[in-house]
Amino acid sequence: MARILHKVVATGKLLLVMVGLSTVCAQTAATPEFEVATVKSSPPPAGDLIYINLGSVRNGKVAFANASLSDCLKFAYGIVADEQISGPDWIRSKAVRFDIVAQTAPGTTRDQLQLMLQALLADRLKLVLHHERKELSFLALIPGKNGPKLREAPPVSAASGNNIVSRGHIFSHRLSMNSLATLLSRFEREIVVDQTGINGFFDVKLEWTPDDSRPVTANAGAVSAATDPVSGPSLFTALREQLGLRLESRKGPLDVLVIDHAEKVPTDN
Numbered sequence: 601m602a603r604i605l606h607k608v609v610a611t612g613k614l615l616l617v618m619v620g621l622s623t624v625c626a627q628t629a630a631t632p633e634f635e636v637a638t639v640k641s642s643p644p645p646a647g648d649l650i651y652i653n654l655g656s657v658r659n660g661k662v663a664f665a666n667a668s669l670s671d672c673l674k675f676a677y678g679i680v681a682d683e684q685i686s687g688p689d690w691i692r693s694k695a696v697r698f699d700i701v702a703q704t705a706p707g708t709t710r711d712q713l714q715l716m717l718q719a720l721l722a723d724r725l726k727l728v729l730h731h732e733r734k735e736l737s738f739l740a741l742i743p744g745k746n747g748p749k750l751r752e753a754p755p756v757s758a759a760s761g762n763n764i765v766s767r768g769h770i771f772s773h774r775l776s777m778n779s780l781a782t783l784l785s786r787f788e789r790e791i792v793v794d795q796t797g798i799n800g801f802f803d804v805k806l807e808w809t810p811d812d813s814r815p816v817t818a819n820a821g822a823v824s825a826a827t828d829p830v831s832g833p834s835l836f837t838a839l840r841e842q843l844g845l846r847l848e849s850r851k852g853p854l855d856v857l858v859i860d861h862a863e864k865v866p867t868d869n
Contacts, residue, residue, distance in 0.1 A: 617757050628810040631719060632712045634662075637702035639724040639866040642666045644694045654782060659706045662717060664700040669725065669862060672700065677857055680782045681791040683736060696864050716845030728861040733853040738791035740783045740848045743798070749844035753801035770806040780804060788835065791854070796845065808838035
């Protein structure tokens with residue numbers, strides 16, 4: 601009887617091990633990948649302008665033009681500011697830039713696209729990193745006291761591609777709150793974190809007077825540049841009056857990416 605029980609227990613352990621292995625294999629097999637993708641070195645941008653590259657996403661296609669590794673990491677991991685990425689100086693350098701074009705099925709969610717880009721960077725640039733939590737000061741983007749004043753974006757097919765994104769101007773026919781926070785973070789050179797709890801895409805028109813008139817050109821696929829400063833309210837006032845949002849100073853633990861290894865030259869496509 602004892603031998604029979606021992607055999608049953610041993611068999612049960614074997615089954616558990618097999619189930620565990622099957623689960624790991626299934627998870628590995630389920631890792632999303634782009635159907636086709638190219639990663640190429642790109643010549644450095646000309647001039648002294650600061651390029652803000654958020655990447656473009658349309659019908660399952662992700663594209664970056666003349667982007668730093670830092671730009672790509674911000675999209676892939678939902679990071680908004682340079683302070684949240686620790687690594688060699690070249691990941692932000694104008695001298696090391698990449699052109700990325702990757703395609704998957706239309707309708708693929710942003711979360712899946714981010715996982716795909718993570719896998720692509722690991723494959724083509726041999727990227728190895730780990731996450732840490734760090735106490736940082738930041739500005740939280742939150743709804744105003746009287747609620748947001750946001751217009752829902754038109755369908756993708758009806759949205760115009762003639763967007764204007766520069767310091768003092770954000771005119772976009774299809775913008776998420778996370779992307780708005782990212783833009784504000786890079787223009788204002790402070791960490792801005794989306795804590796609105798508002799999902800979806802919106803037709804956004806925001807104008808404010810920057811603290812200085814240094815030109816900043818957006819390079820994000822479908823956006824075009826406008827660098828002339830405008831007279832108008834401060835960013836805090838403009839957000840409240842024009843979008844029904846506000847920025848609130850906070851401090852707390854944020855995700856930080858620590859780059860352990862990355863190659864400057866992508867592997868063959």
